[in-house]
Amino acid sequence: METKEIISTSIPLPSSNSHDQKNIDCSNQKLDKAMIEKGSLTLSFDCSASKKSNLKPLVSPDSRSEGPPMDAVAIRALTSIISDDYIGRYIKDDFFRKTIFEKCNSYLVRRRKNGSESDKENEILVNMKLSMKNIDKLVDDQKGTTKKDLRIKCLKNSIDLLTIIVSLNSNRLQDATTCGIPNSHLCACGELYMAIVYKLQNNNRVCARHLMQVFYDAPFFARTYLVPEFWEHLFLPQLLHLRIWYTEEVETISDSNESDGEKEKKMKYLRRVYNDKLDIGTVMFAVYYKQWLKVGTKEPPLPVVSLPSRP
DSSP states (O other): OOOOEEEOOSOOOOOOTTTTTSOOOGGGOOOOOOOOOOOSOOOOOOOOHHHHHHHGGGSOTTOOSOOSBOOHHHHHHHHIIIIIIIIHHHHHOHHHHHHHHHHHHHHOOOOOOSSOOOHHHHHHHHHHHHHHHHHHHHHHTTTSOSOHHHHHHHHHHHHHHHHHHHGGGSTTTTTSEETTEEHHHHHHHHHHHHHHHHHHTTOHHHHHHHHHHHHHHOHHHIIIIISHHHHHHHTGGGSHHHHHHHHHHHHHHHHSOSOHHHHHHHHHHHHHHHHHHHHHHHHHHHHHHHHHTSTTOBOOOOOEEEOOOOO
């Protein structure tokens, strides 16, 4: 079957700190394939219709190249959706904050049992846990019992520690592991907490950019385990054609007269192709939205995520 191109038109974005200079050829992007079991907890996530409507008309379906300067209203709407409606929940909602903390903390467990971890590797995990706890304490202290200068010092220290964590996404290290944990997953957790730190500093645009980096560093991990409810809200509408395609392909295989073994073989292949495409699309839109959030940026080209072709 000939591959179709379907262009999403609901919401747009941009490039990243360490990846801004890369040529984004997402078809060749090495994506996170670790089979992370999806969390059973589903969190409600809401966004006002007015914010969504501000985003819809700004990019035409035929957009292929850089356009005019970005609309300030659209940028504010996107920033608000990310930093206020989602990261803001971390500050306002104790249950949500504990859930995020536990997801990251439970994942920071050494996977290698043979004692082969270096002191530097162990220090990375210690720094990540320390940063998470310090940020949690700062959020708990929102009413201001901590002196302002001490609070600023704690925020700066958290940024310094998290910067070490997110540096693991460099070309040399991104496919490696630390204490048996994929560096891409550590980076995703680090970027998520970096977003929270900048939210505490009321720097909403930088906060939003760090959350988008989460989906660039580890798309599968982010969308299925770490922040699935946010992915379903912001990314899935852009990739809905892939879900429709997958559902139709599943029905075709199920209705065929082939043996159960052959059906299972095809289903396994279909799931792999589907997840790869979702990861590619997630990376493309993370870069796209991140571009929106750059100061003085031009309107970026809208990503085109094609359907997989049949073998």
